[in-house]
Amino acid sequence: MADYVGSSQTPLQWVNHDAKNMKAAPNRGQVFKHIQSSYRKWKRLEDNKSLAASVKPPGSMQGVVGASDRPPIRGNETHRTALPSRSSSKKNKTTNCSYLPSSCGAVIRRSPSPVTILQRGSSDPFDVLAVEITPQVNSMLSFYRDTILRALCQVDSTTGLGGDIADRTWQSQVESLKDPGHSYALVASASAIASRTAATPHYLNYAAACRLKSIHYLKIKMSEPDSFLNLASMEHVNSACEAEIYAGNMAGARAHMQWLSRLCMRYLEREPLDRMMLVHLANDFYHDVQISMITMQRTSFDVHNWMPKAIAEAVELASRCLPKFMHDVPDTFNAVIDDNLRRSLLDRRKAGKLWLEENNEPVLQPELVYFHALMTGGVHFGRLLDRYLTYKAMAVSPEHPLTQIYLHQHLLLGVLYWMYLCGREVYLGDHLLFDGTGLLLRQLRDSLESADLELKPEERTTEYSETRLYALYTGAFSEQRQRSRRPETTPQSYCWFTDQFARYVSTMGLRTWSEVEAIVETFLYYRILEPRGETWFEKAMSVSLGDQNLK
Numbered sequence: 001m002a003d004y005v006g007s008s009q010t011p012l013q014w015v016n017h018d019a020k021n022m023k024a025a026p027n028r029g030q031v032f033k034h035i036q037s038s039y040r041k042w043k044r045l046e047d048n049k050s051l052a053a054s055v056k057p058p059g060s061m062q063g064v065v066g067a068s069d070r071p072p073i074r075g076n077e078t079h080r081t082a083l084p085s086r087s088s089s090k091k092n093k094t095t096n097c098s099y100l101p102s103s104c105g106a107v108i109r110r111s112p113s114p115v116t117i118l119q120r121g122s123s124d125p126f127d128v129l130a131v132e133i134t135p136q137v138n139s140m141l142s143f144y145r146d147t148i149l150r151a152l153c154q155v156d157s158t159t160g161l162g163g164d165i166a167d168r169t170w171q172s173q174v175e176s177l178k179d180p181g182h183s184y185a186l187v188a189s190a191s192a193i194a195s196r197t198a199a200t201p202h203y204l205n206y207a208a209a210c211r212l213k214s215i216h217y218l219k220i221k222m223s224e225p226d227s228f229l230n231l232a233s234m235e236h237v238n239s240a241c242e243a244e245i246y247a248g249n250m251a252g253a254r255a256h257m258q259w260l261s262r263l264c265m266r267y268l269e270r271e272p273l274d275r276m277m278l279v280h281l282a283n284d285f286y287h288d289v290q291i292s293m294i295t296m297q298r299t300s301f302d303v304h305n306w307m308p309k310a311i312a313e314a315v316e317l318a319s320r321c322l323p324k325f326m327h328d329v330p331d332t333f334n335a336v337i338d339d340n341l342r343r344s345l346l347d348r349r350k351a352g353k354l355w356l357e358e359n360n361e362p363v364l365q366p367e368l369v370y371f372h373a374l375m376t377g378g379v380h381f382g383r384l385l386d387r388y389l390t391y392k393a394m395a396v397s398p399e400h401p402l403t404q405i406y407l408h409q410h411l412l413l414g415v416l417y418w419m420y421l422c423g424r425e426v427y428l429g430d431h432l433l434f435d436g437t438g439l440l441l442r443q444l445r446d447s448l449e450s451a452d453l454e455l456k457p458e459e460r461t462t463e464y465s466e467t468r469l470y471a472l473y474t475g476a477f478s479e480q481r482q483r484s485r486r487p488e489t490t491p492q493s494y495c496w497f498t499d500q501f502a503r504y505v506s507t508m509g510l511r512t513w514s515e516v517e518a519i520v521e522t523f524l525y526y527r528i529l530e531p532r533g534e535t536w537f538e539k540a541m542s543v544s545l546g547d548q549n550l551k
Helices: 028-054 102-108 116-121 137-154 164-175 180-198 201-221 231-247 249-268 273-297 306-319 340-357 366-394 402-421 438-454 464-484 490-506 513-519 535-545
Strands: none
Touching: 116 249, 137 164, 137 180, 164 180, 164 231, 164 366, 180 201, 180 231, 180 490, 201 231, 231 249, 231 273, 231 402, 249 273, 273 306, 273 366, 273 535, 306 366, 340 402, 366 402, 402 438, 438 464, 438 490, 464 490, 464 513, 464 535, 490 535, 513 535
8 A cells, every 4th residue: 555645735646536447546656666676576475375275285185275265455466486387278278277276266256457447446456454344345445645644733714733643543533444443434434424525325325334334344343442542442432433424423412522531531540641642632522522512511520620631741841832813802801791701712713813814924833723722712612601501590490680691691602602603614615514503503592582471671681792793793793704705595484583683783872883883892702703794784784774785
């Protein structure tokens, strides 16, 4: 198998995109050169070993284990030892192996030439990998490498941080293809995502079959608990969890993640947090936050004690590598924001400078900066989500003032939405890879409607009014952003937030966008993102008056 070349540089040689038309492949010459220089010599030695092992000494009662007991070898070449002359008939040219023992003849008959291997689309002529790399698997792996990984690692963002991360992740994934369970989980993830973009059940069925095979191998590993607590096994669990997320099985994904969090805790009790484990932990925590946002449940990892302590040293080292432009953010906030929330929002404002704005200053240690943004953001996510769920549970108790409960619900849901936009909202074309804001926005609407019913006019303080305006703008922003991406799939009823926002602005006596923005930017808000501005504001206001519809 050809050596790995980063996805941001040139295509992988071993991924054959067009098995039926090798002339069109730009790497055809490299593939054949690789076979000529490495494969034939190796195959000749293997056939000679098979031939020698199949010979029975005179008078022997038991034969030596022959080639028939060896696994099938794809990509066999014609044997190089003494063969019949070429004057043999065409009929016997490929089938007459009487001069060899039956076991060796069977190997030759079932082994095609290297050219046949390539024409059939085999990308693993040496049988190095645990699963057969068929043309279909080829296409799935190519899709995962060239599309999914680039989106997950934000390769096309303004920072360009994700390029090295994507290359390193792909190297790890290629290495994991030697493990059958991990291989099936990886193919299942790619197939499940392909089923969304291609809108065909074929990929979805294939993904389901691969997920079942991956879980089967996971159960086999679990039967030996002493040997299970290692990095390779935990990566298998993480890949299986990822496959469940993409398939929409959030119950299965959460079960995998809860198990994985316990494995990580046990592993780090015995082993130090080295570079490989750091990358693995970041991937695990990324998926944990996505699951929590999709389901609006607490994270599986402990974000209050264990996780901050586990990554403290690495975060401290990474913080020294942050570019200077990240610190150039305002530190003024609304009066309703306490000190703990202030620190979280200030950190997310800095992250917005990194992910969303273009800067000429180079990032010297992109991997460390990427890790810092990913892990600190995940901790803030987990803590704020836990805080929101606490206030949500308090709403059913008459012992707590409803004004403060609903104020913090509106505030935290709005902040969580804007935090999610920064580095965790992943699109493949017009398709969301994770629906991390759908349930959040529904709960935000429920919170706003419940507050309208239960709060008296005298209970709606200035702080509450400004927080409600921020929450309504957050929902309106999401609606119009979704309409701009996929207008044909967004019904008019989807503009509930926009309508309520326009009406509430009129109620507060605000006339211009600058007046609204002066309030909104005291919370978490990224000015670079659209929709915003006077033009959009005037259209939004016209909705409540019935002059025209938003387009």
